[in-house]
Amino acid sequence: MxxxxxxxRKEFTRYPALRDVSLDIRSGELIALLGPSGSGKTTLxxxxxxxxxxxxxxxxxxxxxxxxKTVQERNxxxxxQAYALFRNMTILENIAFGLKVRPRATRxxxxxxxxxxxxxxxxxxxxxxxxxxxxxLSGGQRQRVALARALAIEPRVLLLDEPFGALxxxxxxxxxxxxxxxxxxxxxTTVFVTHDQEEALELADRLVVMSQGAIEQVGTPDDVYDRPxxxxxxxxxxxxxxxxxxIGNGELWVGGRAIGLPAGDATGDSARLFFRPHDVELVDExxxxxxxxxxxxxxxxxxxxxxxxxGGQERVEIDLPFDHPAxxxxxxxxxxxxxxxxxxx
Amino acid sequence: MFERDDFVYDSRRPVLPADHxxxxxxxxxxxxxxxxxxxxxxxxxxxxxxxxxxxxxxxKGVDTYLQSFSDRNSQTAIVLxxxxxxxxxxxxxxFGIAAAWCVAKYEFWGKSFxxxxxxxxxxxxxxxxxxxxxxxxxxxSALGPILKSWDIQIIFAVPGIVLATVFVTFxxxxxxxxxxxxDQGTGDEEAALSLGATGWQTxxxxxxxxxxxGLLYGVLLCNARAMGEFGAVSVVSGHIRGKTTTMPLDIxxxxxxxxxxAAFAVASxxxxxxxxxxxxxxxxEFRFGDELAGNRRH
Numbered sequence: 119m120x121x122x123x124x125x126x127r128k129e130f131t132r133y134p135a136l137r138d139v140s141l142d143i144r145s146g147e148l149i150a151l152l153g154p155s156g157s158g159k160t161t162l163x164x165x166x167x168x169x170x171x172x173x174x175x176x177x178x179x180x181x182x183x184x185x186x187k188t189v190q191e192r193n194x195x196x197x198x199q200a201y202a203l204f205r206n207m208t209i210l211e212n213i214a215f216g217l218k219v220r221p222r223a224t225r226x227x228x229x230x231x232x233x234x235x236x237x238x239x240x241x242x243x244x245x246x247x248x249x250x251x252x253x254x255l256s257g258g259q260r261q262r263v264a265l266a267r268a269l270a271i272e273p274r275v276l277l278l279d280e281p282f283g284a285l286x287x288x289x290x291x292x293x294x295x296x297x298x299x300x301x302x303x304x305x306x307t308t309v310f311v312t313h314d315q316e317e318a319l320e321l322a323d324r325l326v327v328m329s330q331g332a333i334e335q336v337g338t339p340d341d342v343y344d345r346p347x348x349x350x351x352x353x354x355x356x357x358x359x360x361x362x363x364x365i366g367n368g369e370l371w372v373g374g375r376a377i378g379l380p381a382g383d384a385t386g387d388s389a390r391l392f393f394r395p396h397d398v399e400l401v402d403e404x405x406x407x408x409x410x411x412x413x414x415x416x417x418x419x420x421x422x423x424x425x426x427x428x429g430g431q432e433r434v435e436i437d438l439p440f441d442h443p444a445x446x447x448x449x450x451x452x453x454x455x456x457x458x459x460x461x462x463x
Numbered sequence: 464m465f466e467r468d469d470f471v472y473d474s475r476r477p478v479l480p481a482d483h484x485x486x487x488x489x490x491x492x493x494x495x496x497x498x499x500x501x502x503x504x505x506x507x508x509x510x511x512x513x514x515x516x517x518x519x520x521x522x523k524g525v526d527t528y529l530q531s532f533s534d535r536n537s538q539t540a541i542v543l544x545x546x547x548x549x550x551x552x553x554x555x556x557x558f559g560i561a562a563a564w565c566v567a568k569y570e571f572w573g574k575s576f577x578x579x580x581x582x583x584x585x586x587x588x589x590x591x592x593x594x595x596x597x598x599x600x601x602x603x604s605a606l607g608p609i610l611k612s613w614d615i616q617i618i619f620a621v622p623g624i625v626l627a628t629v630f631v632t633f634x635x636x637x638x639x640x641x642x643x644x645x646d647q648g649t650g651d652e653e654a655a656l657s658l659g660a661t662g663w664q665t666x667x668x669x670x671x672x673x674x675x676x677g678l679l680y681g682v683l684l685c686n687a688r689a690m691g692e693f694g695a696v697s698v699v700s701g702h703i704r705g706k707t708t709t710m711p712l713d714i715x716x717x718x719x720x721x722x723x724x725a726a727f728a729v730a731s732x733x734x735x736x737x738x739x740x741x742x743x744x745x746x747x748e749f750r751f752g753d754e755l756a757g758n759r760r761h
Contacts, residue, residue: 131570169653189656196657202650206672216658219668271658 119179119274119307120145121166126175128161135161137331138175143309148301150318151311153328154354159311160279162328166309167277168192179274195268195306197278201260203252209263210235210248216271238266241300258289265297269304276301278310282317294321315355319343327351349460352392359434361427362462363391370459373428378405378453388462393454395422396437400444400452408451409434421445516734520727531728536705540713541732543621547696547709548689551628555685558629559636560678564670566637567644568652581637584630592630593698596623619701624709627695632685639681640674647673676751680744687740691733 121143128136136158143149151159164170166177168189176185184192203212211218214235217226226234239245242262252260261281268276281297282290298321301308312318318325319339327334327342327350335342335351346352353360364371365387370379378401379391409425412433416422421440424433436452444450489497521528531537565571566578584592600606600617610617617623651673655665671678693711700707704716710729717726 167657169657189653190659190661193659194657196654198650198654200650202654204651204654204669204672215655215660215668219655219658219660219664267654267658 121275121307121309122178123162123166124176124178126162126165126172126177128158128165128170129173134331136165136172139331139333141326141333141336143307145307146305148298148308148321148323149310149326150322150324151309151326151328152313152315152318152355153334154313156330157328158331159313159326159328161331163277163279163309163311166275167194167196169196193271193274195271195273195276197261197264197268197276197281199280199283201252201264203260203263203267205252207251208248209244209250209252209255210239212252212263213238213267213270215267235266235270238270241269242266243296256289257285258293261285261293265300269306273306276306276308278308280311280313282312282314290317297321319355325355327354329354344456346392346458349390349392352458352460357395357435357437358392359395359436360390360392361432361434362388363459364388372407376405377407379457382459384459386461389459390462391454391457391459393457395435396420397455398436398452399455400438400442400450402451406451406453407434408449411448411450414445416440423450425450513734513738516727516730519723520731522727523724527724528728528731531725534725536708537713537717537725537729539705540708540710540729543624543708544690544710546621547625547628548686550625551632551689552682552686554629555632555636556678556682558633559640559681559685560674562637563640563644566641567647568649578641581634581641584633589627589631589692589694590698593627593695596626596630596695596699600626618699619703619707621707623699624696624707627699628689628692631692631695632688635685635688636678636681639677639684643674643677676747680747683740683743683747687737690736 121141123139123141123143126136126139127134139158139162141162151162153159161170165172168184168187168191172185176183178184179192204215207215210232214231217231217234220226225231236245236248239248242265244259244262244266247255247259252263255263265278265281278297282293285293294317297310310321319342322339324336324338325342326336329350334354335347337345342351342355346355349360352358361372363377365381365384368381369376370381370389370391371377381389407425407427409427411423412426413424414421419440420437421442422435422437423445424435426433436450438445488494520531532541562577562581566574566581597618598604600610600623602611602618615622617626651669652665655669656662660668690709691711692709693715696709697712697715700709700712702708702712702716704713708716710733714726714729714733717723717729
């Protein structure tokens with residue numbers, strides 16, 4: 119099921135949560151809405167589900183305008199951040215709920231409902247726990263029950279709000295892999311919200327990076343990581359360092375010295391240079407960025423060095439292997455291997 | 464009203480070894496003096512009067528006690544009390560759930576004002592609540608002639624007593640449910656709706672089971688008050704013996720007639736109601752404390 123979000127705006131009583139957002143989601147795709155808190159990602163997800171109504175704009179499921187439909191009519195599987203399992207029902211009753219509440223005409227017979235619920239319980243690898251109550255399960259197990267419950271109604275799209283937000287790192291990693299498998303097996307169009315970029319980069323076919331109620335960039339994880347279209351995306355996805363540079367003679371300059379990087383087709387007198395801390399090469403001679411080591415600390419297998427450039431006005435970070443001899447030096451000269459220029463703010 | 468913490472033993476509270484005394488624990492004689500004072504006070508103010516009600520009721524033997532209930536006026540008073548509670552409690556059950564629902568699950572302008580309004584019957588003297596109804600529906604009121612032309616009597620009749628009782632007992636259920644429902648949020652309801660349940664199904668299958676113990680607790684307190692209400696009912700009832708007297712009013716009349724045994728016999732019924740309410744309340748708190756609302760203020 120394709121989903122098309124068209125010029126959607128959402129205002130809550132005091133502040134705009136989404137400003138004119140448009141987005142195409144392709145059938146069968148696993149897509150992540152990524153952004154800091156308050157970026158409007160959860161609002162967008164809830165608008166798609168029909169749990170909120172847009173102030174303006176439309177949402178299409180395929181060719182059909184879903185904006186006027188209620189959440190029940192949209193037939194979406196929604197997995198809530200806090201799972202929202204029904205505490206007075208067993209796990210099996212939770213999963214069967216969506217089938218049990220159907221009108222008589224479309225409700226499967228009792229035995230069939232049970233069979234399908236058990237099948238889903240098996241899919242989420244919780245067979246044998248059908249008689250337990252939600253309170254008796256761990257966080258990761260509850261998450262899986264919530265997913266099974268959402269899948270039970272054979273939804274047209276699957277929507278997950280911070281699905282792994284409340285779990286510890288180890289369980290998170292496992293469930294991530296497992297969600298990918300379930301998605302590949304069932305082929306649902308899946309949209310999930312996360313503020314964890316690693317999760318988004320690893321799991322999603324495409325990312326939608328959001329900030330302050332607007333979409334900043336849409337693309338594959340590689341696209342978004344390698345070719346960010348603006349400074350926000352560059353600094354939000356992955357590690358980044360940035361500093362202001364001048365442009366002259368087709369080259370970049372810092373503090374009146376060329377740094378050995380071409381300006382490309384950048385125009386104007388000044389710009390902001392962005393690069394990844396791990397994507398640098400140390401140089402001994404020739405034009406380069408040179409800085410005084412201000413701080414240096416080891417993080418696992420790498421050493422993160424903070425450099426003062428241009429007499430301490432600007433600081434950038436670079437990563438070195440933790441046993442690199444340059445880690446002992448007080449001055450380091452380097453050139454970013456890959457970099458991007460954005461207009462100076 | 465009692466505070467629940469006075470009765471509930473909290474099993475989660477760590478038991479500290481007595482001899483090592485934590486910084487907040489007192490010396491033994493301080494502890495026992497304080498406990499002694501509290502116990503003596505409770506005995507004097509709470510337990511002793513309650514016991515005396517029964518002593519007085521049975522002072523002339525069981526036969527006299529039972530005979531008090533063969534009085535027709537007392538019988539009608541008991542029936543009227545039950546009828547009033549049977550109307551007022553279900554009404555407040557519906558109002559209470561509705562009020563709690565809209566306060567807890569929706570955002571709207573004037574919400575905090577509504578919450579304050581719900582508390583009004585607690586802060587206003589019951590006599591005043593009764594007077595309001597007399598002003599509203601009495602013979603001298605603007606509505607009086609209209610009601611009279613339709614031959615509807617509210618004041619000095621059962622409808623007035625029910626209205627006054629509903630007014631006075633309104634907060635019990637709503638106040639019990641609001642914090643509980645606010646705490647639970649709308650997540651479960653949203654989940655049910657997203658799974659295709661109708662609003663009605665969501666209410667019966669998800670919302671109601673989530674609040675059932677809190678609701679029962681509220682109903683219990685509401686019922687106890689509905690049966691025991693004196694002030695407001697006294698104003699609107701008109702004290703017509705055998706017609707518009709409820710148990711508390713009947714007790715007052717008997718007492719004023721110096722018929723102490725009969726007065727205390729009827730009073731013992733109300734006292735027993737209080738005891739039963741207290742026992743069920745304690746059981747509920749012990750068993751389902753987590754599912755009841757947090758900080759109780761009444």
